[in-house]
Amino acid sequence: MFPSIDDVVERFRAHQYLCSRNVATVVFLASKLRRPILVEGPAGVGKTDLGQTLARSVGVELVRLQCYEGLDETKALYEWEYAKQLLYTQILKDKIGEVLAGTGGLRESVERLTTQEDVFFSERFLLSRPLLKVIREGGVQVLLIDEIDKADPEFEAFLLEFLSDFQVSVPEIGTFKAKERPLVILTSNNTRELSDALKRRCLHLFLDFPEEAMETEIVRMKVPEAGPLLTRQVVKMVHGLREMDLKKVPSISEALDWARALALLNVGALDDAIVRDTLGLVLKHEVDVKKAREQIPRLVSRLPSAAGGAE
Numbered sequence: 001m002f003p004s005i006d007d008v009v010e011r012f013r014a015h016q017y018l019c020s021r022n023v024a025t026v027v028f029l030a031s032k033l034r035r036p037i038l039v040e041g042p043a044g045v046g047k048t049d050l051g052q053t054l055a056r057s058v059g060v061e062l063v064r065l066q067c068y069e070g071l072d073e074t075k076a077l078y079e080w081e082y083a084k085q086l087l088y089t090q091i092l093k094d095k096i097g098e099v100l101a102g103t104g105g106l107r108e109s110v111e112r113l114t115t116q117e118d119v120f121f122s123e124r125f126l127l128s129r130p131l132l133k134v135i136r137e138g139g140v141q142v143l144l145i146d147e148i149d150k151a152d153p154e155f156e157a158f159l160l161e162f163l164s165d166f167q168v169s170v171p172e173i174g175t176f177k178a179k180e181r182p183l184v185i186l187t188s189n190n191t192r193e194l195s196d197a198l199k200r201r202c203l204h205l206f207l208d209f210p211e212e213a214m215e216t217e218i219v220r221m222k223v224p225e226a227g228p229l230l231t232r233q234v235v236k237m238v239h240g241l242r243e244m245d246l247k248k249v250p251s252i253s254e255a256l257d258w259a260r261a262l263a264l265l266n267v268g269a270l271d272d273a274i275v276r277d278t279l280g281l282v283l284k285h286e287v288d289v290k291k292a293r294e295q296i297p298r299l300v301s302r303l304p305s306a307a308g309g310a311e
C-alpha cells in the first residue's frame, strides 16, 4: 500500500494534504499493522481531512460514519428496508392465490407462507450502514469514524467489539466478516474522555496547530491566488491571535477562509483597516473580536513586509 514513510508524505501532498514526518509515520504503521488511528486535537486542524486524504491516496471511496449523541447500532450497522418489504407484501398479497395453490389444510398453507418470510429478512432487504458496508465490500476499505467523542459511551463500547474482529452478526442472516481488515481513522475533539480500552486498540495521533512555516505552505498550496506576501501575513496574524486568550482561537480553516476572502477583495497586503473590517472571518465570537481589535496595531506592526522585513 505505502512502501515507505516518504511515500505517505508524497502521496498525501499530491492530494493537497501536508503532513509532518510524525503524522506520516503513524499512517504508515497503521497501514502495515492494520490498527485504527485515533486522531485527537482542536477543531479545524485537519483530522477529518486526514481520513479523506488517506482514502484518496489509497484510491478508494471513503466510508464515513459521523457520530452524534444518540447514534445507535441501527444507524451504524444496518437497517431493514421497510418500504421495499412493504412493496413485497403487496406483491405477495396479489399473488397469494398462486403461492397457496395446491395446499390442502390450514397447516400446509401456513407452512408455505413461512417460506416467504425468509425472503423478507434476506440480503435483498438489508440496508448496509457504514460499518456493515465496509465489511461487505471487498478489497481495502478506508473507514472514517468522525467525532467519536460525540457518541454515547454505550456506542463506544459496541465499537470496541467491532474494531477487534471486524465482523457483524445479523441474526436473521448470519455473520459477515471483513476479508481484509479496513484502515480506520477515528477522530475526537476531546469533548469527553474516551475509554482506555478504545485507546489501547488504536495508534494515537495528536494533531495540533502547525508551525508557521508549515501553515504558510498549506495556505500557499490551497489558496495560491492570495500571493506570497499576503499568505505570510495572514499566517503570522493567525499565529498572533492564537497566542491571545480567546474563547475560540482561529484554526487552519479560518486561515484558509481569510486568505481566500482577502484575495477576492484584491488585497495585496494587510493593514489596520482591512484587518478590522475582515476580523469576523477569523474570529467567531463577538468578545474575541472586541479583544482582538484592541491588539490590531501591535499585531499588524509585527507583520512581514514586501521588503521582507519584520518577522
Ligand SMILES: Nc1ncnc2c1ncn2[C@@H]1O[C@H](COP(=O)(O)OP(=O)(O)OP(=O)(O)O)[C@@H](O)[C@H]1O
Pocket (backbone or CB within 6 Å): 016, 017, 018, 019, 042, 043, 044, 045, 046, 047, 048, 049, 050, 189, 218, 252, 253, 256
Ligand atoms: N495538513 C493539512 N494540509 C492541507 N490542508 C489542511 C491540513 N490540515 C488542515 N487542512 C485544511 O483545514 C481545513 C480543516 O480541516 P478539517 O475539517 O479536517 O479539520 P478537523 O480537525 O476535522 O476540524 P473539526 O474538529 O472542526 O471537525 C480543511 O479545509 C483542510 O483541508
Ligand SMILES: [Mg+2]
Pocket (backbone or CB within 6 Å): 047, 048, 049, 146, 187
Ligand atoms: Mg472534522
